Amino acid sequence: MSKIIINRRGLLKAGAVGGLALSTPMHFIRGAYAADQSCNMPTGANVVFGFNVPQSGPYADEGADELRAYQLAVKHLNGEGDGGALKTFSSKALKGNGVLGKKVTFVTGDTQTKSDAARDAAKRMIEKEKAIMITGGSSSGVAVAVQSLCQDMGIIYMCALTHSNDTTGKDRKRYGFRHFFNAYMSGVALGPVLAEAYGKDRKAYHLTADYTWGWTQEESMKKSTEAQGWTTVNAVRTPLGAGDFSQYLTPVLNSGADVLILNHYGKDMVNSLTQAVQFGMRQKQVNGKNFEIVVPLFSELMAQGAGDAIKGIYGTANWDWKLDNAGTKAFVQSFGKEFGAPPSQAAQTAYAQAILYADACERAGTFFAPAVIKALEGFEFDGLGNGKTVYRAEDHQCFKDVLVVQGKEKPKDKYDLLEVKKIVPAKDVTYDSKPWGGDLGPYDAKTCG
Amino acid sequence: MFGNLSRNDWVLFLGFSAVVLLAPILFQPIGAAYPAILQKFCIFGLFAIGFNILFGLTGYLSFGHAAFLGVGSYAAVWSFKLFTMNVIPAMIMSVAFAGIFAFVIGFVSLRRSGIYFSILTLAFAQMSYNMAYSVLTPLTNGETGLQLSLKDPRIIDAMFITPGAGLPRSNIFGIEVSGGGMPGFYFTAVMLIIGFYLSMRIFRSPFGLMLKAIKSNQNRMRYTGFNTRPYLMAAFVISGLYAGLAGSLMASVDPLAGAERMQWTASGEVVLMTILGGVGTLVGPVIGAAVIKYFENIFSAFNENALNNIFSFIPDAVREPIVKLLSLFVGEGWSLTLGLVFMAIVIFLPGGIMEGVRLLTSLFKKGGNGNKPAVSGHTQPAE
Numbered sequence: 001m002s003k004i005i006i007n008r009r010g011l012l013k014a015g016a017v018g019g020l021a022l023s024t025p026m027h028f029i030r031g032a033y034a035a036d037q038s039c040n041m042p043t044g045a046n047v048v049f050g051f052n053v054p055q056s057g058p059y060a061d062e063g064a065d066e067l068r069a070y071q072l073a074v075k076h077l078n079g080e081g082d083g084g085a086l087k088t089f090s091s092k093a094l095k096g097n098g099v100l101g102k103k104v105t106f107v108t109g110d111t112q113t114k115s116d117a118a119r120d121a122a123k124r125m126i127e128k129e130k131a132i133m134i135t136g137g138s139s140s141g142v143a144v145a146v147q148s149l150c151q152d153m154g155i156i157y158m159c160a161l162t163h164s165n166d167t168t169g170k171d172r173k174r175y176g177f178r179h180f181f182n183a184y185m186s187g188v189a190l191g192p193v194l195a196e197a198y199g200k201d202r203k204a205y206h207l208t209a210d211y212t213w214g215w216t217q218e219e220s221m222k223k224s225t226e227a228q229g230w231t232t233v234n235a236v237r238t239p240l241g242a243g244d245f246s247q248y249l250t251p252v253l254n255s256g257a258d259v260l261i262l263n264h265y266g267k268d269m270v271n272s273l274t275q276a277v278q279f280g281m282r283q284k285q286v287n288g289k290n291f292e293i294v295v296p297l298f299s300e301l302m303a304q305g306a307g308d309a310i311k312g313i314y315g316t317a318n319w320d321w322k323l324d325n326a327g328t329k330a331f332v333q334s335f336g337k338e339f340g341a342p343p344s345q346a347a348q349t350a351y352a353q354a355i356l357y358a359d360a361c362e363r364a365g366t367f368f369a370p371a372v373i374k375a376l377e378g379f380e381f382d383g384l385g386n387g388k389t390v391y392r393a394e395d396h397q398c399f400k401d402v403l404v405v406q407g408k409e410k411p412k413d414k415y416d417l418l419e420v421k422k423i424v425p426a427k428d429v430t431y432d433s434k435p436w437g438g439d440l441g442p443y444d445a446k447t448c449g
Numbered sequence: 450m451f452g453n454l455s456r457n458d459w460v461l462f463l464g465f466s467a468v469v470l471l472a473p474i475l476f477q478p479i480g481a482a483y484p485a486i487l488q489k490f491c492i493f494g495l496f497a498i499g500f501n502i503l504f505g506l507t508g509y510l511s512f513g514h515a516a517f518l519g520v521g522s523y524a525a526v527w528s529f530k531l532f533t534m535n536v537i538p539a540m541i542m543s544v545a546f547a548g549i550f551a552f553v554i555g556f557v558s559l560r561r562s563g564i565y566f567s568i569l570t571l572a573f574a575q576m577s578y579n580m581a582y583s584v585l586t587p588l589t590n591g592e593t594g595l596q597l598s599l600k601d602p603r604i605i606d607a608m609f610i611t612p613g614a615g616l617p618r619s620n621i622f623g624i625e626v627s628g629g630g631m632p633g634f635y636f637t638a639v640m641l642i643i644g645f646y647l648s649m650r651i652f653r654s655p656f657g658l659m660l661k662a663i664k665s666n667q668n669r670m671r672y673t674g675f676n677t678r679p680y681l682m683a684a685f686v687i688s689g690l691y692a693g694l695a696g697s698l699m700a701s702v703d704p705l706a707g708a709e710r711m712q713w714t715a716s717g718e719v720v721l722m723t724i725l726g727g728v729g730t731l732v733g734p735v736i737g738a739a740v741i742k743y744f745e746n747i748f749s750a751f752n753e754n755a756l757n758n759i760f761s762f763i764p765d766a767v768r769e770p771i772v773k774l775l776s777l778f779v780g781e782g783w784s785l786t787l788g789l790v791f792m793a794i795v796i797f798l799p800g801g802i803m804e805g806v807r808l809l810t811s812l813f814k815k816g817g818n819g820n821k822p823a824v825s826g827h828t829q830p831a832e
Contacts, residue, residue, distance in 0.1 A: 055781045115594045115707040123485035124746055141593045211592030439599050442614035
């Protein structure tokens with residue numbers, strides 16, 4: 001009897017050792033490929049894009065719209081549908097037959113607006129589903145976390161909705177690219193407009209989402225409003241996804257401030273703004289002036305969520321579907337036909353990022369990551385809806401016009417909530433990337449598992 | 450040294466090790482054979498094993514174990530930032546910090562039992578979470594999470610090697626652990642096996658027996674002259690050490706630590722894992738951890754397209770309603786499915802998946818040669 005058991009034990013041991021031996025060699029071979037090989041280069045007839053967007057949590061609405069835009073971009077890349085903004089795009093490298101002759105397919109992940117979950121989803125898409133590129137993210141914390149993961153694995157990350165200065169500032173990465181504008185640009189664009197509308201002698205109170213985006217947005221807004229002569233009474237950090245902001249709003253009225261700046265986004269902004277309005281803040285008189293609320297970054301989706309509360313509120317946007325240019329019209333028409341509603345700015349930046357990556361591969365003639373990165377760096381283009389745009393090589397940030405928007409008093413329908421008050425030209429929001437610190441890191445493709 | 454392990458235990462241990470090490474092959478058919486998820490299985494398995502030493506043996510339900518996981522992660526990332534990318538010092542630092550943390554929290558919380566104990570641990574964990582999230586931002590980098598940067602000193606590494614371009618990967622004497630390769634998985638797998646072995650030793654030791662006695666009747670223990678507090682304290686700290694180790698492994702395979710790891714949902718998750726797999730069993734918690742992580746990562750990735758592909762053999766008219774219905778349960782709805790599975794298990798198999806396994810084997814054995822149900826079964830004392 002005991003002999004049998006020893007044999008069984010031996011068998012198990014042998015099995016364990018054998019399994020180890022079987023599965024290890026693969027990991028020593030992988031460094032031996034030809035030099036022009038980066039992670040997940042497609043070998044078959046398809047190329048896989050990974051779309052990592054929040055499908056739950058405070059930014060879920062934006063995530064859903066991004067996903068719609070990505071699906072549309074994939075259609076257009078594969079030559080299905082009406083081609084959308086590909087017709088107006090200044091680069092004509094894409095032929096509507098996929099990318100480099102390979103049909104584009106996609107996989108999706110849910111970031112849950114949490115760094116861990118986002119990185120898990122990205123890893124699954126890279127390791128299991130062999131995605132060549134990851135794009136998406138709503139929330140800068142997630143974007144920064146996924147960007148550093150992608151840098152480590154040698155996968156290009158095309159950020160979608162991330163507005164923090166850090167994404168292409170101190171946390172910039174060689175493998176990360178951002179089309180969206182940032183908090184600094186919002187501040188520069190919004191400051192003069194606010195001073196003109198509300199006067200130069202104002203006291204501001206900030207409520208700020210407590211993470212990288214909120215911090216940099218608060219800093220940028222402070223800088224630009226103080227340059228106009230405003231003073232900052234207080235800046236309070238609120239947790240992301242707080243839901244109830246009343247405990248943060250009550251002290252505002254007794255602080256002597258006459259402007260409330262809400263550095264919130266998504267459902268947080270919808271909640272904080274609605275609650276502020278319910279508190280009667282906009283009817284109040286402080287220091288002999290009307291109390292005002294400013295939301296430096298908002299979008300059509302959030303305006304829908306906030307309803308009447310958004311009327312007359314100033315903010316900035318990356319893009320608006322009512323812009324009058326060929327790229328915008330082509331994209332809005334195509335998106336509207338597919339989904340029956342105009343796209344949000346999140347959708348537009350997502351769409352543009354997917355197209356820009358595909359175009360860079362086509363121009364580079366390869367999927368090899370360092371070559372694609374070089375094709376994107378310093379790339380100047382037009383026709384995707386934002387006017388003339390340049391991808392700056394030093395920090396992988398796009399420079400283009402910034403919109404100052406205001407909530408409409410009399411909207412025609414629920415898609416007509418914002419009015420573009422001013423288009424601030426790209427050269428006014430351009431800055432020197434040096435003082436922001438950060439280091440892009442090397443081009444060399446790392447191999448992945 | 451191996452005295453108190455029976456032959457059955459050794460078979461179990463070797464079988465367990467074999468399954469863990471062969472996971473990249475065994476899990477291929479269910480689509481879970483890529484390194485990131487296998488690492489998750491091992492890490493959360495280890496976390497649940499540790500939790501089970503407290504909950505399974507003493508019956509003290511802690512709702513704050515994620516705090517130790519978080520402390521472990523932060524300690525490991527700081528070790529990577531300050532000293533070296535080698536994972537050994539990081540693990541030592543994590544375990545030490547988590548141990549101290551567990552001692553302090555345990556010292557206060559263990560003055561109460563039952564629901565009061567659970568609430569106390571929950572409060573402490575939520576406090577740690579909020580501190581990591583806002584007050585301790587310089588130490589934890591708040592919501593953004595603590596990450597490596599090119600400017601980190603890495604004193605020990607700097608003495609021996611010139612840094613390459615870009616961020617270094619964590620390693621164990623030259624073998625890369627982070628960066629998503631299989632070596633990272635084998636590293637976590639070996640740690641899981643060691644952790645499993647230690648937990649088995651604890652289960653079979655007089656100390657383990659004492660913990661079980663506390664679970665069945667603490668008053669009787671006191672009457673017989675035992676002071677139960679030191680035993681409870683030891684169990685609490687040991688499970689905290691496990692959680693710290695799991696946290697350091699998490700940071701080793703992916704050098705980032707975020708505050709959400711300490712949130713109460715994360716603490717609740719390990720309770721679910723343990724109950725789902727089987728409280729007080731040796732293998733149960735690991736199975737529970739794997740099931741939950743599988744649902745979270747694989748099930749959540751299913752979308753309507755994937756379902757359409759699966760049911761492509763059914764005609765369109767029938768397929769559409771089926772896909773519509775099922776799509777409620779996959780993708781974002783994965784937690785709904787998990788909830789249903791959890792309810793089913795708690796109602797029909799209160800002992801978790803392991804009870805199901807035991808029922809099946811005893812049925813099989815009865816049908817075979819009429820033996821009694823397996824002797825190694827750990828039936829739950831009624832509480």
